[in-house]
Ligand SMILES: Nc1ncnc2c1ncn2[C@@H]1O[C@H](COP(=O)(O)OP(=O)(O)OP(=O)(O)O)[C@@H](O)[C@H]1O
């Protein structure tokens with residue numbers, strides 16, 4: 508589904524972070540990207556999600572080249588195909604839980620039929636993740652574990668084929684980390700979502716079907 512070929516990226520202060528890196532992602536893959544702090548996990552995730560551009564290399568998604576998209580094309584690609592979950596939930600503080608989740612739908616400009624279908628799907632996801640009762644609350648009124656589940660549902664609102672999760676359990680306690688990990692697996696099983704996950708957690712990485720390690724700018728098995 509996603510082919511990453513000979514990607515390199517350097518930053519002025521740091522030098523080469525990703526060094527001619529290649530890998531393939533298949534549909535419904537569960538991939539953990541591991542590696543020490545500063546090894547380039549976030550840099551790689553940002554490039555896959557078109558939040559950042561590689562210096563060199565090619566990325567194709569379902570056969571089409573995406574690495575050279577302009578900003579508008581990148582935004583459309585992201586909105587349609589990619590969901591993001593970060594270490595911090597990044598919920599907007601002045602919107603309720605359900606408003607936060609529904610926000611990505613506005614950008615997608617669905618027909619009213621399609622919108623109704625999406626909203627129904629979201630209600631189901633909110634039930635599955637145990638956040639239905641929180642719909643009217645504001646982010647400051649819910650726990651960190653709950654907020655991260657809200658962020659997960661928001662990431663899935665537009666039915667992306669790929670979910671990029673950058674240390675999604677990094678700020679959670681063991682119990683909430685476990686709940687979130689299981690939910691990520693469930694989304695993969697039920698909806699065939701491809702998961703690419705950067706994590707320091709060996710427990711979470713063990714749940715994935717492939718574990719790759721970033722070392723000296725390369726991904727090794
Ligand atoms: N925008 C930037 N400008 C300059 N240097 C950057 C930038 N983004 C990342 N770097 C550098 O690139 C290297 C890789 O950073 P990155 O955030 O990808 O690491 P990481 O593996 O995600 O680390 P962590 O586990 O701490 O999240 C680091 O040395 C970082 O300082």
Ligand SMILES: [Mg+2]
Nearest residue numbers: 548549550673
């Ligand atoms: Mg990082």
